[in-house]
Amino acid sequence: MQNYYAGNPLNRLSYLRSSPSFLASALESPKASFIPLDSLQPLCKNDKDGVRRLLTIKWSDVQEFIGDPKQVFHGVDGKRDEDVPELAILGKEAARLGKSKVGELSPQEKRQYFLNQPALVFLGVDERSAPESAKSLPLSKPDDNSTLESHSPHGEPYWAIDVSSCTELKKQILIKNERAMFMELRSGAQTMPNEEASIAAEARSLVDWNTRNRFCPACARPIRSVWAGWKRSCIPGEPSGEGADAEPACVSRKGVHNFSYPRTDPVVIMAVLSPDRERILLGRQRTWPARFYSCLAGFIESGESLEEAVRREVYEEAGIVIGEVGYHSSQPWPFPSSLMFGCWGIAESADAEKDVRVDLDNELEDARFFTREQVLKVINSTKPMQLSREQIAKIDGQGGPARDELDAAKRKADEQGAFMMPPATAIANTLVTAWATGKLFNQHPASSTNASSKM
Amino acid sequence: MQNYYAGNPLNRLSYLRSSPSFLASALESPKASFIPLDSLQPLCKNDKDGVRRLLTIKWSDVQEFIGDPKQVFHGVDGKRDEDVPELAILGKEAARLGKSKVGELSPQEKRQYFLNQPALVFLGVDERSAPESAKSLPLSKPDDNSTLESHSPHGEPYWAIDVSSCTELKKQILIKNERAMFMELRSGAQTMPNEEASIAAEARSLVDWNTRNRFCPACARPIRSVWAGWKRSCIPGEPSGEGADAEPACVSRKGVHNFSYPRTDPVVIMAVLSPDRERILLGRQRTWPARFYSCLAGFIESGESLEEAVRREVYEEAGIVIGEVGYHSSQPWPFPSSLMFGCWGIAESADAEKDVRVDLDNELEDARFFTREQVLKVINSTKPMQLSREQIAKIDGQGGPARDELDAAKRKADEQGAFMMPPATAIANTLVTAWATGKLFNQHPASSTNASSKM
Numbered sequence: 027m028q029n030y031y032a033g034n035p036l037n038r039l040s041y042l043r044s045s046p047s048f049l050a051s052a053l054e055s056p057k058a059s060f061i062p063l064d065s066l067q068p069l070c071k072n073d074k075d076g077v078r079r080l081l082t083i084k085w086s087d088v089q090e091f092i093g094d095p096k097q098v099f100h101g102v103d104g105k106r107d108e109d110v111p112e113l114a115i116l117g118k119e120a121a122r123l124g125k126s127k128v129g130e131l132s133p134q135e136k137r138q139y140f141l142n143q144p145a146l147v148f149l150g151v152d153e154r155s156a157p158e159s160a161k162s163l164p165l166s167k168p169d170d171n172s173t174l175e176s177h178s179p180h181g182e183p184y185w186a187i188d189v190s191s192c193t194e195l196k197k198q199i200l201i202k203n204e205r206a207m208f209m210e211l212r213s214g215a216q217t218m219p220n221e222e223a224s225i226a227a228e229a230r231s232l233v234d235w236n237t238r239n240r241f242c243p244a245c246a247r248p249i250r251s252v253w254a255g256w257k258r259s260c261i262p263g264e265p266s267g268e269g270a271d272a273e274p275a276c277v278s279r280k281g282v283h284n285f286s287y288p289r290t291d292p293v294v295i296m297a298v299l300s301p302d303r304e305r306i307l308l309g310r311q312r313t314w315p316a317r318f319y320s321c322l323a324g325f326i327e328s329g330e331s332l333e334e335a336v337r338r339e340v341y342e343e344a345g346i347v348i349g350e351v352g353y354h355s356s357q358p359w360p361f362p363s364s365l366m367f368g369c370w371g372i373a374e375s376a377d378a379e380k381d382v383r384v385d386l387d388n389e390l391e392d393a394r395f396f397t398r399e400q401v402l403k404v405i406n407s408t409k410p411m412q413l414s415r416e417q418i419a420k421i422d423g424q425g426g427p428a429r430d431e432l433d434a435a436k437r438k439a440d441e442q443g444a445f446m447m448p449p450a451t452a453i454a455n456t457l458v459t460a461w462a463t464g465k466l467f468n469q470h471p472a473s474s475t476n477a478s479s480k481m
Numbered sequence: 482m483q484n485y486y487a488g489n490p491l492n493r494l495s496y497l498r499s500s501p502s503f504l505a506s507a508l509e510s511p512k513a514s515f516i517p518l519d520s521l522q523p524l525c526k527n528d529k530d531g532v533r534r535l536l537t538i539k540w541s542d543v544q545e546f547i548g549d550p551k552q553v554f555h556g557v558d559g560k561r562d563e564d565v566p567e568l569a570i571l572g573k574e575a576a577r578l579g580k581s582k583v584g585e586l587s588p589q590e591k592r593q594y595f596l597n598q599p600a601l602v603f604l605g606v607d608e609r610s611a612p613e614s615a616k617s618l619p620l621s622k623p624d625d626n627s628t629l630e631s632h633s634p635h636g637e638p639y640w641a642i643d644v645s646s647c648t649e650l651k652k653q654i655l656i657k658n659e660r661a662m663f664m665e666l667r668s669g670a671q672t673m674p675n676e677e678a679s680i681a682a683e684a685r686s687l688v689d690w691n692t693r694n695r696f697c698p699a700c701a702r703p704i705r706s707v708w709a710g711w712k713r714s715c716i717p718g719e720p721s722g723e724g725a726d727a728e729p730a731c732v733s734r735k736g737v738h739n740f741s742y743p744r745t746d747p748v749v750i751m752a753v754l755s756p757d758r759e760r761i762l763l764g765r766q767r768t769w770p771a772r773f774y775s776c777l778a779g780f781i782e783s784g785e786s787l788e789e790a791v792r793r794e795v796y797e798e799a800g801i802v803i804g805e806v807g808y809h810s811s812q813p814w815p816f817p818s819s820l821m822f823g824c825w826g827i828a829e830s831a832d833a834e835k836d837v838r839v840d841l842d843n844e845l846e847d848a849r850f851f852t853r854e855q856v857l858k859v860i861n862s863t864k865p866m867q868l869s870r871e872q873i874a875k876i877d878g879q880g881g882p883a884r885d886e887l888d889a890a891k892r893k894a895d896e897q898g899a900f901m902m903p904p905a906t907a908i909a910n911t912l913v914t915a916w917a918t919g920k921l922f923n924q925h926p927a928s929s930t931n932a933s934s935k936m
Contacts, residue, residue, distance in 0.1 A: 040793070
């Protein structure tokens with residue numbers, strides 16, 4: 027089962043992110059596509075059928091803002107302190123400093139230079155048009171001569187670039203691409219073809235991570251991008267934040283640690299079923315649009331297994347004790363960078379419907395079991411669910427005032443009738459629909475059972 | 482299937498982490514147990530049968546180092562800027578400052594106070610001895626009067642406390658507990674009962690996260706613990722790291738963000754099978770002990786589904802194209818805070834054995850398919866696998882020189898014979914054993930199929 031935002035067609039070639047020569051050739055390639063993001067919103071355009079499409083630009087469009095490709099990735103492996111790059115990426119902004127090498131900057135200029143350097147992320151290569159034999163040719167360890175041609179001759183590189191602070195570049199992009207707009211991925215994605223949305227999701231998560239993580243959480247030094255956006259390291263030689271005198275090496279420079287790498291937050295979301303599996307538990311938060319119900323969900327905590335997180339969340343949010351738990355499918359959720367693990371769980375008590383209570387963690391306003399008939403009625407409704415930007419903000423907890431009296435009245439009237447569910451782009455919809463149509467329980471592998479694999 | 486480090490018996494009561502009155506009563510309760518950790522090593526002792534046991538201490542042991550429970554959690558919800566606690570937790574250390582309120586400290590003293598405040602984490606309550614009816618009594622939203630008694634009358638609270646910098650406390654603990662030692666969880670865990678190891682795992686991950694994240698990655702301000710160790714927030718009113726003049730509010734104070742909460746890194750680890758499912762792919766890294774083989778594994782990246790991460794890792798590490806992928810079980814791995822998703826994948830090509838190549842990402846020294854017979858021979862070996870501290874360090878990539886010539890010779894001699902696998906405490910062992918004994922493929926739910934749940 028492939029959920030929306032999954033199915034990314036790019037070959038990430040993750041092992042080449044530390045190769046300056048490969049990255050430089052993938053950057054300046056005429057085959058390269060750049061996804062510009064303004065405040066995390068990718069460039070989009072509606073086609074003649076009203077379908078939202080992801081727009082990309084070329085190296086020639088961004089070249090003057092990035093600078094010399096050879097310099098951008100100098101020291102990209104982040105291993106040696108002396109590997110400080112020449113000025114790059116800031117382009118015109120950096121040029122204003124009137125200096126071409128980082129070593130020429132004053133400590134304050136250097137700090138500002140790295141803190142304001144826009145994110146540039148290598149997303150992977152599109153090899154879908156390559157003959158099978160030409161994908162990822164045999165090679166030895168990436169070396170000083172690695173290039174796009176030597177590693178992925180038919181690959182079309184994809185990059186994400188944060189243009190939020192590049193006023194001139196944004197202007198040029200919008201002039202050149204008539205009717206194009208920077209659009210929030212979440213509301214825009216509902217009509218965007220899945221493969222484009224999945225690439226945009228990767229771009230959004232990585233640009234977000236690079237943009238919001240500017241200082242080392244261990245030593246407070248400004249950090250800089252290495253590995254083409256997939257790692258961030260302390261700037262060498264910067265005084266630490268604890269006082270100009272003290273300058274201990276950051277603990278992140280050795281040992282097992284994890285804060286240098288992009289963060290992905292695992293989340294459980296579950297179809298909770300009555301013991302006879304004929305009813306499903308859905309809940310709603312106080313701030314959500316009227317009559318909107320969805321699957322229970324929550325972040326997996328440190329020291330919990332997937333199954334334990336499902337049981338804890340359902341108990342804390344709805345007071346229901348869960349027995350058997352299973353996995354259905356997963357979905358990357360780029361707001362900012364979660365991975366949703368879609369599961370099912372069977373309530374243990376035959377009285378589960380009476381056990382529902384939302385006064386433990388008070389996260390939900392209401393939770394209740396719905397019948398298959400009620401759910402199918404919503405699924406088969408002729409008008410597809412489209413959430414407005416305002417409704418999405420409410421679901422994210424960013425809404426303004428709680429829904430008004432009118433909403434409350436509507437909800438009461440419809441209490442036994444139709445309700446709203448998340449759109450097909452959300453894994454909650456996948457889970458509920460799979461249950462309602464008898465496809466929730468994976469039978470793996472498709473062509474075998476344990477019996478046949480026993481000795 | 483419950484893996485080692487899973488099965489934590491504590492009820493985390495996560496919704497009470499922001500209640501100062503509940504936390505205070507759970508802290509000073511005579512029923513409370515404290516797990517002291519020195520450099521992330523929990524206090525342990527071998528019992529008369531040589532089984533390693535987790536040791537805990539009581540409130541009376543730590544009281545003088547923590548201070549007034551009412552003050553420790555003042556402002557624990559982190560919502561209001563003025564909610565800055567009185568001096569607490571540092572105990573004797575803080576007393577040396579000769580001041581009792583944070584407001585009395587100079588900016589430099591305040592900064593040092595928060596940066597050096599030892600981690601104190603509420604892990605949950607043990608309610609196993611409580612009658613069913615007494616677990617998590619009905620309640621309204623936690624209020625100013627919430628206590629351990631009102632929310633979990635039979636619960637025994639568990640806390641983790643970092644004693645690394647409390648020399649006097651460490652001395653007292655070791656004098657009071659004869660033959661006790663602070664021991665690395667990883668090597669020690671191999672004989673520790675699972676429930677104790679799972680509590681220690683939660684403690685280790687959370688103390689690690691609190692200890693290593695000292696500055697806000699968005700604004701470089703020192704951060705302090707709120708929510709009893711489960712959230713860290715910027716110290717209000719601190720000048721930001723960008724210059725004493727500028728003092729913008731941190732972006733982490735509003736909107737959707739994730740770096741204030743403990744990080745959990747999702748990892749895929751997989752049993753890769755030949756198309757006929759009669760052989761399993763295992764690999765080894767150059768620095769591992771001789772003849773040591775394990776399942777392929779790697780971090781799930783932003784914008785990837787679980788299944789896509791399995792396919793990418795197997796392709797990048799061993800050149801094998803995977804078709805069907807399924808989930809088996811999961812394991813919290815507290816080094817520092819991963820969650821291992823144990824999966825299986827079926828190689829697509831009948832020639833998979835010939836396709837194996839490790840020259841793409843060069844992460845493995847060798848990868849090969851083993852027969853069921855070879856694997857069963859290792860599993861049924863009479864001597865259980867025990868890794869030395871040195872061998873574990875090698876597996877973690879912290880080892881010294883590569884294995885010596887002797888090892889290489891040994892490996893060659895045994896090439897077709899026995900090899901070493903991870904111990905039973907590792908999910909890699911779970912997966913390999915499940916495959917070898919015909920139990921790898923989950924049939925869910927246990928008592929039903931899709932057919933019976935179809936309408």
